[in-house]
Amino acid sequence: xxxxxxxxxxxxxxxxxxxxxxxxxxxxxxxxxxxxxxxxxxxxxxxxxxxxxxxxxxxxxxxxxxxxxxxxxxxxxxxxxxxxxxxxxxxxxxxxxxxxxxxxxxxxxxxxxxxxxxxxxxxxxxxxxxxxxxxxxxxxxxxxxxxxxxxxxxxxxxxxxxxxxxxxxxxxxxxxxxxxxxxxxxxxxxxxxxxxxxxxxxxxxxxxxxxxxxxxxxxxxxxxxxxxxxxxxxxxxxxxxxxxxxxxxxxxxxxxxxxxxxxxxxxxxxxxxxxxxxxxxxxxxxxxxxxxxxxxxxxxxxxxxxxxxxxxxxxx
Amino acid sequence: xxxxxxxxxxxxxxxxxxxxxxxxxxxxxxxxxxxxxxxxxxxxxxxxxxxxxxxxxxxxxxxxxxxxxxxxxxxxxxxxxxxxxxxxxxxxxxxxxxxxxxxxxxxxxxxxxxxxxxxxxxxxxxxxxxxxxxxxxxxxxxxxxxxxxxxxxxxxxxxxxxxxxxxxxxxxxxxxxxxxxxxxxxxxxxxxxxxxxxxxxxxxxxxxxxxxxxxxxxxxxxxxxxxxxxxxxxxxxxxxxx
Numbered sequence: 001x002x003x004x005x006x007x008x009x010x011x012x013x014x015x016x017x018x019x020x021x022x023x024x025x026x027x028x029x030x031x032x033x034x035x036x037x038x039x040x041x042x043x044x045x046x047x048x049x050x051x052x053x054x055x056x057x058x059x060x061x062x063x064x065x066x067x068x069x070x071x072x073x074x075x076x077x078x079x080x081x082x083x084x085x086x087x088x089x090x091x092x093x094x095x096x097x098x099x100x101x102x103x104x105x106x107x108x109x110x111x112x113x114x115x116x117x118x119x120x121x122x123x124x125x126x127x128x129x130x131x132x133x134x135x136x137x138x139x140x141x142x143x144x145x146x147x148x149x150x151x152x153x154x155x156x157x158x159x160x161x162x163x164x165x166x167x168x169x170x171x172x173x174x175x176x177x178x179x180x181x182x183x184x185x186x187x188x189x190x191x192x193x194x195x196x197x198x199x200x201x202x203x204x205x206x207x208x209x210x211x212x213x214x215x216x217x218x219x220x221x222x223x224x225x226x227x228x229x230x231x232x233x234x235x236x237x238x239x240x241x242x243x244x245x246x247x248x249x250x251x252x253x254x255x256x257x258x259x260x261x262x263x264x265x266x267x268x269x270x271x272x273x274x275x276x277x278x279x280x281x282x283x284x285x286x287x288x289x290x291x292x293x294x295x296x297x298x299x300x301x302x303x304x305x306x307x308x309x310x311x312x313x314x315x316x
Numbered sequence: 317x318x319x320x321x322x323x324x325x326x327x328x329x330x331x332x333x334x335x336x337x338x339x340x341x342x343x344x345x346x347x348x349x350x351x352x353x354x355x356x357x358x359x360x361x362x363x364x365x366x367x368x369x370x371x372x373x374x375x376x377x378x379x380x381x382x383x384x385x386x387x388x389x390x391x392x393x394x395x396x397x398x399x400x401x402x403x404x405x406x407x408x409x410x411x412x413x414x415x416x417x418x419x420x421x422x423x424x425x426x427x428x429x430x431x432x433x434x435x436x437x438x439x440x441x442x443x444x445x446x447x448x449x450x451x452x453x454x455x456x457x458x459x460x461x462x463x464x465x466x467x468x469x470x471x472x473x474x475x476x477x478x479x480x481x482x483x484x485x486x487x488x489x490x491x492x493x494x495x496x497x498x499x500x501x502x503x504x505x506x507x508x509x510x511x512x513x514x515x516x517x518x519x520x521x522x523x524x525x526x527x528x529x530x531x532x533x534x535x536x537x538x539x540x541x542x543x544x545x546x547x548x549x550x551x552x553x554x555x556x557x558x
Contacts (some may be wrong), residue, residue, distance in 0.1 A: 041483030042454040139355035168354040170554050194481050239495040258515040
């Protein structure tokens, strides 16, 4: 790695597939040893970006360097030094756990033994299944094996495309614990996720939608970008609450969050206490006498939805 | 209230491995029931038995009033099903998918036309009804797939990770559709890895190693385990199966 440059730099990157703009002027960089999240739903452009960075796809415009190497000119040098875990299960299902690892090591001209030190914290969790066919592993174990395979040649940067999609909450937590350990060993990591709660575990995140970066910041700072006072509303009959808030003329946003609903008011200069008071009165007069309205602190998901403006499916 | 899904000691073994181990529960008409569990806990095997695609080793279950073993064909006729990735034919248009599914479920041409029009209008898809499904954004596909799964007005609809990868606003719109279906009396049986969504269910069960580890309303489970969120309850109970 060049001593001075960032481990990853992306500048004005663009890519289209016929009429679909997959990436539109994407610019960001990674700091040394940074855990950087690409957060966005399907269709945001995350996979296209990874494929360009992994030198599997040419950009239409813009440029990107990985470890100081150009993704178009220096593809062979880049391929030897990155670890890439594609979104779809990328292992050989008919090979055993150990055979997969030995295969990926040999492709990079190394051995499982030589790479054991770096993968040990992850591999130890699945090592007792080393004879099992990779196709017969549970979702969480597949992800740990895929991560081991992406690390076995001791890469200098790690690209993880939705490593936790379809994985249960327990395995997701374990996986992110492992990423935290890798990061503290100094490895820069670019990781994509559709789960907003995972974004909070990154140093910085880029929120993406339809090929564009909506915001780049530390997770806590992104929550603070929510533009209005936010309230949490709790009530027994939540469907009635949603309907009542859709009918309320001052609703700017009314979106369920677990067992409560986050509400913001469209009137810009009304004091928070007045907003809450009027809302309580309105809900009570609409048969929701048990409504509790309390101030809430906006999180990443609140901010993301506010930045999205129109939802993904606002087509045509 | 009558049970629309009634499960008693339902068991499925594969060789020596017991994937579903004598589970019992019931789901009432119009209920939104969240069926949770870690990967490998046995959810998919249980669902396959409930929709008549896999024969139980022992125990029994009835869905929409039909025994899943002896009346599997009737079960399939009276339920709707939508899965995470596949539900619609990507190379057919929106309208063609509706016609195909309406035909499969034995609706008359007039019913297919009438309900199809209402469905397309309700989703605001009028401009896209002649588009191939492949061209629709994922959020639209999932909403359309859900509506199509309800086309024959089934007593129960099974949704297997319907919102995976869908953006956060569309995810919430999808849940409003679930609420609306339940309010019309349709029973909704749903799996999800988003535990904030589990909080939207009337009751949830958490499968652990083939058994029902916990079952109740979200509030009951949080009280029982003294946790603030269902995610904490889930993490406490669900060990990823080996």
